[in-house]
Amino acid sequence: MNDDAMDLRARNKQATREAIGHAALRLAIEQGPNGLALVRVHDIATAAGVSPRTYNNYFSSREEAICAFQADQSRRVGQALRSRPAGEPLEEAVLAAVIELYTDPEPDRAGLAMIMSTPALEGEALKAFSMAEGPLAEAIAERTGTDPRRDLFPSVTAAAVAGAIRVAGRHWLQPGVTASFAATLRNALSCVFTPAPLADSGKDAGNGGDS
Amino acid sequence: MNDDAMDLRARNKQATREAIGHAALRLAIEQGPNGLALVRVHDIATAAGVSPRTYNNYFSSREEAICAFQADQSRRVGQALRSRPAGEPLEEAVLAAVIELYTDPEPDRAGLAMIMSTPALEGEALKAFSMAEGPLAEAIAERTGTDPRRDLFPSVTAAAVAGAIRVAGRHWLQPGVTASFAATLRNALSCVFTPAPLADSGKDAGNGGDS
DNA sequence: CCCACAACTTGCGTGTCGCGCACAAGTTGC
């Protein structure tokens, strides 16, 4: 999945894709959550240095372009889990994989806030997260030795993990939250694997409490 | 939430909303997953007995209209959990509430298959499910006595439950699955609350195994 | 019983957008 592992064509394709996505996100942030309609396709294409028609070859809606980086990231989550050592327990492996993937660069607060506060963009982000569930479920099934076609555990866990990442993101960009995204992510994911519903594990020890 | 608890205006509004949604879903099913573009707004409006402009007052996209019933159902999930007896353990309460809400009429296989096999519609369905997470998280927080602003557990669990419902639906309409939707739902939800990652709880006893 | 007010529906006009088609430019494999 390294950039230099592809031929020239694929690299150019990926470059323009990222250029369009980056331009789209930047323009969306400039206009703010309520001015999404003011971001015209023509502006995005111009800012990315391509024609509107080319933009349309890559994305079929503004929302898709703006959330492109999330979609790209989601595609890597399955591979990230597979690259963990085989003996590692599921919880630790998932935790490490997700944290590595989502905190290598600390996420862009403005971009995330823009997406989470705009219904149309949030829908596209949900699609991006759901794209990760399939591969993630396969990786989980492989690690736990379960058949994803007979046992619902891998798919459900994958969906729960994706949901936890989403919740962590939403919580992280609430005003007053000072914890790192990695810490928030850890808290959220621990809720998935430890069922503790009504224990006093909260507050200062277990999950939550970084507002 | 009963129909006769509203004044005439609200009832008419809800009626036309359901009429449009029903017509949209029916037409979408007729055209199949690949012919969604052939379903014109004009057709939906005509089938529902309203003008295209009125359709547009209720929904701002075909996908939204087609998935309207899912959105309406999602809005009820929080209330469904609240209406469970207070002493009931969280897992049982969630299980009972969800099963009651999603199996009162057994879901429409054709409609569900249509939605799950069409990317654009699946995105809208994801939005509908995510709408349920907020109220559901509040209900869970209230039941477990946790503060949803400090503790991530309610939100994460809500997201996991929503994800489990989704996974159950996807699994249920796979060819060869003969179990009732209620049973599939039970299996999926049990994966959320029992962490059992690598136990041999599968196959004939625990979760899964109804293919 | 009637009337004023509010909500809902509808027709029309406008600005965008998605996308199919045909062609030019660049890249890869032989």
Add this chain to the structure above:
DNA sequence: GCAACTTGTGCGCGACACGCAAGTTGTGGG
């Protein structure tokens, strides 16, 4: 070096979301 393929681009059509200004129907006060 040549041929096949992929990708970027210009053009144009059909559809659609949405604002605006009527007309129509439900609601409540005198």
